[in-house]
Amino acid sequence: MKIAAHGSRKKTRTFLICLLVLIATCCIFIVINAASMRSRQIRVPAITQSAINQTAALDHLANAIQIPTVSHSNRVKNNDLAFRNFQTLLDSSYPAVTAQLDRYTGDDFGDTQNSSLLYHWSADQSEDTPAILLMAHYDVVPIEQSSLEKWKHAPFSGVIKDEYLWGRGTLDNKGAAIALMEACERLVNAGFEPHRDIYLSFGHDEEVGGKYGNQQIAEWMRSNGIRLSMALDEGGGIYRGVPGLKQPAALIGIAEKGFLNVTMKVQLNDAGHASIPPGETAIGILASAITKLQQRPFPENLDGGINRMLDYLGPEMSFFNRIAIGNRQLFRSVIENQFSNTAAGNAALRTTLVPTMIEAGFTENALPSTAAVNLHLRIQPGESVESSLQFLESAIEDNRITLKIDQKLDGTPRDQVAFREPSRISSDTSESFQALHLTIKQVYPDVAVAPFFVVASTDSAHYDDPALTKNVYRFTPWNLDQAGLTLIHGVNEKIATAEFIQMIRFYEQLIINLAGNQSN
Ligand SMILES: [Zn+2]
Numbered sequence: 181m182k183i184a185a186h187g188s189r190k191k192t193r194t195f196l197i198c199l200l201v202l203i204a205t206c207c208i209f210i211v212i213n214a215a216s217m218r219s220r221q222i223r224v225p226a227i228t229q230s231a232i233n234q235t236a237a238l239d240h241l242a243n244a245i246q247i248p249t250v251s252h253s254n255r256v257k258n259n260d261l262a263f264r265n266f267q268t269l270l271d272s273s274y275p276a277v278t279a280q281l282d283r284y285t286g287d288d289f290g291d292t293q294n295s296s297l298l299y300h301w302s303a304d305q306s307e308d309t310p311a312i313l314l315m316a317h318y319d320v321v322p323i324e325q326s327s328l329e330k331w332k333h334a335p336f337s338g339v340i341k342d343e344y345l346w347g348r349g350t351l352d353n354k355g356a357a358i359a360l361m362e363a364c365e366r367l368v369n370a371g372f373e374p375h376r377d378i379y380l381s382f383g384h385d386e387e388v389g390g391k392y393g394n395q396q397i398a399e400w401m402r403s404n405g406i407r408l409s410m411a412l413d414e415g416g417g418i419y420r421g422v423p424g425l426k427q428p429a430a431l432i433g434i435a436e437k438g439f440l441n442v443t444m445k446v447q448l449n450d451a452g453h454a455s456i457p458p459g460e461t462a463i464g465i466l467a468s469a470i471t472k473l474q475q476r477p478f479p480e481n482l483d484g485g486i487n488r489m490l491d492y493l494g495p496e497m498s499f500f501n502r503i504a505i506g507n508r509q510l511f512r513s514v515i516e517n518q519f520s521n522t523a524a525g526n527a528a529l530r531t532t533l534v535p536t537m538i539e540a541g542f543t544e545n546a547l548p549s550t551a552a553v554n555l556h557l558r559i560q561p562g563e564s565v566e567s568s569l570q571f572l573e574s575a576i577e578d579n580r581i582t583l584k585i586d587q588k589l590d591g592t593p594r595d596q597v598a599f600r601e602p603s604r605i606s607s608d609t610s611e612s613f614q615a616l617h618l619t620i621k622q623v624y625p626d627v628a629v630a631p632f633f634v635v636a637s638t639d640s641a642h643y644d645d646p647a648l649t650k651n652v653y654r655f656t657p658w659n660l661d662q663a664g665l666t667l668i669h670g671v672n673e674k675i676a677t678a679e680f681i682q683m684i685r686f687y688e689q690l691i692i693n694l695a696g697n698q699s700n
Pocket residue numbers: 317352353386414
């Protein structure tokens with residue numbers, strides 16, 4: 181017996197030693213993974229801050245904000261005079277650009293009501309280098325009347341106060357349009373000659389889908405055989421307060437989500453009587469389908485934009501964060517939970533779904549035979565409209581419910597585009613991405629650059645065609661925290677005057693990096 185007990189103790193000890201060795205090896209492995217994450221940040225000295233006539237530049241932006249270029253999905257409602265005034269303002273504010281660059285609008289694209297603008301800056305030589313397209317839009321979203329009194333300064337005042345320029349469009353997106361024009365005006369005046377063609381596009385209907393603006397311009401480019409190596413539009417920015425990251429993150433959108441509006445409808449043959457209600461009603465069936473969908477979200481997908489973003493931001497984070505990010509296979513669910521906990525993180529992680537309109541019933545004491553809801557989806561790159569519809573069907577599992585993308589809630593045809601497929605995923609190693617990364621570091625030396633997927637839709641989608649554009653990027657160098665993000669489309673939209681001036685330097689440096697010769 182004694183010998184047997186000794187043998188089993190020995191075995192236990194051997195087992196424990198093996199277990200400890202295994203745990204220690206795992207720990208060493210985890211620590212090595214965390215420690216060996218190599219920084220992907222370009223190290224480059226900041227450029228010397230060029231002198232800019234700030235008063236004139238801010239005046240130009242203020243003038244632009246004062247023109248109420250609100251776009252409407254029914255274009256008959258557009259204030260065409262405001263669009264024309266904006267164009268005249270660009271002509272008079274930027275005489276060098278007006279003289280040097282070709283400008284196309286309206287009839288040039290076969291539609292007199294197309295108020296979007298396309299400028300073409302020809303290359304100094306006939307090199308076969310694909311052109312670049314720099315985009316911004318000059319239309320803005322309307323002001324909600326009930327919110328007017330909450331504005332500290334009237335939304336179309338363009339007031340400069342407390343180191344901010346106030347008004348609708350300062351961030352989204354006239355600030356970028358004016359900064360781009362300022363940069364080009366400075367370069368033309370300095371005698372800069374680009375070695376590749378540069379196009380500037382300023383959309384007039386981005387906020388309502390760009391159908392009569394950039395969609396037509398993209399078509400015009402295709403029919404004129406223009407090839408772009410890059411289109412750069414809004415969508416990403418510089419964000420402060422990224423969890424685990426001390427410095428601000430400059431996020432470049434390499435893809436954007438698609439969208440889909442679906443009418444989910446219940447149609448019963450016999451609604452029943454309200455005084456003897458049946459066990460199930462049209463409203464009840466619809467409500468339980470909505471509940472099912474909300475309880476079963478689309479699957480999370482770290483392999484979407486988040487992994488690429490973490491590849492760039494992870495090495496810049498604290499060691500504790502690097503432990504998780506450097507061992508993503510092991511800590512996958514921890515990371516996914518972290519993202520799921522915030523609305524913005526959740527939107528980055530998966531296709532999202534939200535009910536936006538609901539319709540049922542016609543009087544207080546009768547049962548309706550139909551009930552319908554509009555489901556609004558934002559689809560992750562890598563998924564599709566079709567795969568999203570399949571997911572909805574399998575989640576609902578109720579043959580009394582129909583899903584229609586071509587009909588509104590009342591069964592009439594939709595007058596708006598019902599869906600847009602998610603974009604392609606552009607390269608984060610291309611020459612254009614490198615130029616963007618480099619420029620950001622030259623102008624904003626304290627940020628960490630990373631690619632990511634944009635959850636909103638932009639006009640760049642019209643150029644997301646391999647026959648036209650190799651890569652599409654989305655980045656405007658605004659510098660915002662969580663509170664700042666709510667200003668976009670919101671009350672008291674404003675831009676810090678210093679940020680706007682820095683934006684001019686960004687576009688100027690970007691053009692030099694992408695299209696400058698040695699001699700420039
Ligand atoms: Zn915008």
